[in-house]
Amino acid sequence: MSLLTCDARGVYVISVTPFTDQGEIDWDSLDRVVDFYFDKGADGLTILGMMGEAPKLTQAESRAVAERVIKRAGGKPVVVGVSAPGLAAIGELGKAVMDMGAAGCMVTTPGSLKTDPQIHGYFGQVSRTLGDGVPIVLQDFPLATGVQISDEVLGRIIDDIPQVVMLKHEDWPGLAKISKLRRAEAEGRRRISILCGNGGVFLPEEMARGADGAMTGFGFPEMLADVVRLAGDGDMDRAQDIFDAYLPLVRYEQQPGAGLAVRKYVLAKRGAIGSAALRAPGAGLTPEAIAEVERLLARQEKRLKELN
């Protein structure tokens, strides 16, 4: 499998981890959802992220999930989230998954980082821990981590740490950050790939600002693929039409905590996974919420038909 580079583009879906109703990993569903993502237009996958319920897995399970997905992906790129409270655990999991054929490792900022020099220093330590040649995706997600990465320190990280090849961009609001990064590149800074997260809720604007694609999850990954492809073709109006049709559900999935249950409900309904269950601690949808999702799905289908 080839390694992630600064030129990566397209849609890297943040994969769910399917569980049975009893909370065990559902390996058949894991295979099935991998196939589903690629069928719906994914260019790659990202596993063991926050929406993959990674912190609820044991270390042994994390490795087994990585191995299974990388094998099933059959050569298509798989990025693995390796964030952990300590460098030793990051190094151990990172080395293991790269040996399995991962395309790169995604790392975010622990909440203990308080100053710009600490943030910069941390990614230096991470790159030395993972070792030369391991591509790093820097996940910039202040709403979840509590760490705000300034444009300035992000620039210094890009300047000093060549292993950082991609930004998983989910600063919020972060549109200006994309524009500034691209302007700095026009003035000579090394280019990195920018894939956008946040459930895709700003994807049309992000693509127009210069992003290379999406790295996020959604019950309808074909929307992400369509918007990225149409934006790449310059057809922003059609991209926005498609996006707007899905937006009521995208918005509904934005609810912190509840969002993943919505996503798994939709994936289960579409046959991509066997059960919508989250591993504890994590609740499913209430009957009221299911009714709301069903209503949004019916309206979405109707609207998509109008657009064709």
Next chain:
Amino acid sequence: MSLLTCDARGVYVISVTPFTDQGEIDWDSLDRVVDFYFDKGADGLTILGMMGEAPKLTQAESRAVAERVIKRAGGKPVVVGVSAPGLAAIGELGKAVMDMGAAGCMVTTPGSLKTDPQIHGYFGQVSRTLGDGVPIVLQDFPLATGVQISDEVLGRIIDDIPQVVMLKHEDWPGLAKISKLRRAEAEGRRRISILCGNGGVFLPEEMARGADGAMTGFGFPEMLADVVRLAGDGDMDRAQDIFDAYLPLVRYEQQPGAGLAVRKYVLAKRGAIGSAALRAPGAGLTPEAIAEVERLLARQEKRLKELN
């Protein structure tokens, strides 16, 4: 002017505070935007909230704004945000605005509240500080305050503090909280009014769950009024159609920090205020952002026409 009660319904728009480009309060625009909100269907106004740039005003300015708006509202209800780091300041501003004819005072949780007993105790202190008979709107906004109010402690506050007549609901995700409150009322708990915030991004679902209306801002307050009215009439499909047409802009306004600049840009463009300027520290829109807003406005207008 009459006081806010547990039966309040409709749309209480969170008013902006208009400034000149030099950062002075623009009193003419303040009158004009008050008229604008009522023309577009507001039932009441809420001033000196976070989106009213209240923390940037001096105490004297806060009083002058309150006086002007209450007078201009001509008897329609005006709720005034009086949150402050200390009880003495809350009491002082609260008394002043009630004397001016405010309908009630809105108070949120200071970030120093860490436990349920502290949260419960705080609203007891606030009610004693404001004094008997002053209606309190409890603003429940964990994303901004860092304080999460459990269903349980909210119930105890409603049980113990009759002055709390309204919940400004912007817990996120908070749909279940509305359902639980309404169920508890069906089982005998005192009813309070629930008006929803969060820029209206879940307004259709919130109305269906039993909310009484909206207390939030948006460049097109007529959307809030239409959705609340249609939901009240039971026409949820039409409510959602209208909502969906505005949703791309609602979503764009959700960007923390940037959102208020978008809202003021739209209000200025519509003639409701003279300048889109925010008082420092607070930036306006970049040219890229203006182009994005203009594009969304054009699409919104087109979509609204299709719906008529």
Next chain:
Amino acid sequence: MSLLTCDARGVYVISVTPFTDQGEIDWDSLDRVVDFYFDKGADGLTILGMMGEAPKLTQAESRAVAERVIKRAGGKPVVVGVSAPGLAAIGELGKAVMDMGAAGCMVTTPGSLKTDPQIHGYFGQVSRTLGDGVPIVLQDFPLATGVQISDEVLGRIIDDIPQVVMLKHEDWPGLAKISKLRRAEAEGRRRISILCGNGGVFLPEEMARGADGAMTGFGFPEMLADVVRLAGDGDMDRAQDIFDAYLPLVRYEQQPGAGLAVRKYVLAKRGAIGSAALRAPGAGLTPEAIAEVERLLARQEKRLKELN
């Protein structure tokens, strides 16, 4: 090895994890420091806590450290910190160390717990995950976790979850919490053991309020043992004399971040471990800091002589 009970008393030293200068676990030093702690008066040990650099260990290392220490302790009680972001990892490590002969598992509150019902619910989940019969030490450390546990919810946890046999008390200021717990027990609530943390900085007052001992670390664990013993004998004046002699160094160790480096420097100087090195990311002492520690050590020795 016997299990921890509600009647546990004495000093459970929070053990450091010794590393070589190259960052590898120093197994000989680990044996040596275990012996050292018991020689200096420890009644038990607590390993894999924050000051044991637990988050910097891989899961395999964590197990190996636990196995080595439990074996070396030769039947004396060893409590193991098993806090982790997810329940599956807590259950896995907890089961493993209990099988090795641990006396109990210590668990703290993840920062994601925001309300009293969430805190209460979490310890219910933890107790079910660890399984019947596994004694739990509830670590109450708001300064590190960001989670404040009210007296009220702590009482409910004690009422509802019999497996919680001990409070590692390091709320700050938390003297009143000890008094309230003891008063509630006098009125009929189940008694739990209270061992105090915070580097021992309030140990005399905590003992006088009814604590059962200390669960913390310090370069001179004999101070903890002396103070707890003298307080148990009712000789508070002598307890305080001893405490005061060590207080300048206790205070110096209170510096967040730097504290552990001080403690390891003292332990290395005393021959209990081979190297004062912290595993990365974690810095050693600057020359200025070493000079300060040496000065405090010299003064401490002189003052202790005066007291004898």
Next chain:
Amino acid sequence: MSLLTCDARGVYVISVTPFTDQGEIDWDSLDRVVDFYFDKGADGLTILGMMGEAPKLTQAESRAVAERVIKRAGGKPVVVGVSAPGLAAIGELGKAVMDMGAAGCMVTTPGSLKTDPQIHGYFGQVSRTLGDGVPIVLQDFPLATGVQISDEVLGRIIDDIPQVVMLKHEDWPGLAKISKLRRAEAEGRRRISILCGNGGVFLPEEMARGADGAMTGFGFPEMLADVVRLAGDGDMDRAQDIFDAYLPLVRYEQQPGAGLAVRKYVLAKRGAIGSAALRAPGAGLTPEAIAEVERLLARQEKRLKELN
């Protein structure tokens, strides 16, 4: 009254604000405590800080307190805390107190500052708001504000904003920050005054590292004055002896929340203020705490006698 400069030295006591048992400002006690501080060796005072219960005062009260203290100080320097959520309020209070004869304004970092450029930018805005010639004391207190100021950004602030003449140093652990600042000055950076806070708990080490004095409160301000004077004379051993005698009480005052009640209890007992009452919300000492303080006071007196 002369203005604060980069050469300021000595002890600037953080003054309490005395209240009656009914919660009104006790103006006679305010005069008395001002006299008390200067009698005990203060070189200046700092008012309207966190330990002065500033957030509990109304704006009118804040001005009245400042006016009274500045007058009573009779030409000795008074620094006034002017931190507020918005720049307009900072400017308004700052201008008022400078007109009254304040020596300078103290400003801390609002919790909304997340990145180094934001912190740097904020002090630029503050200096423009206060206006040319108003000396600024930068309060660096991460434990209270949640904002960590790196050595790097602090250096940039000193380089770029000449009005910042003093650092109220209460980063924790912050000894290294003092050493780095002084080293940078030796290499050419502009010198600023460094007065230390944190209740004086590291004062001997801070003086040895190059601090110019203390800006903090304590029930026995003569300890601060003695330690700063003796350290200035190079008699570090005697300084530390004095310090150690008071340390058990200094430590006891470090309890967050409870500390101010202890300080006011001691001041009331010594006759410096009429009542130990805190304004609501703020509790007094429990009987158990009073007994603990009395015990510490008796031991302190005995120890001080031994030293003479």
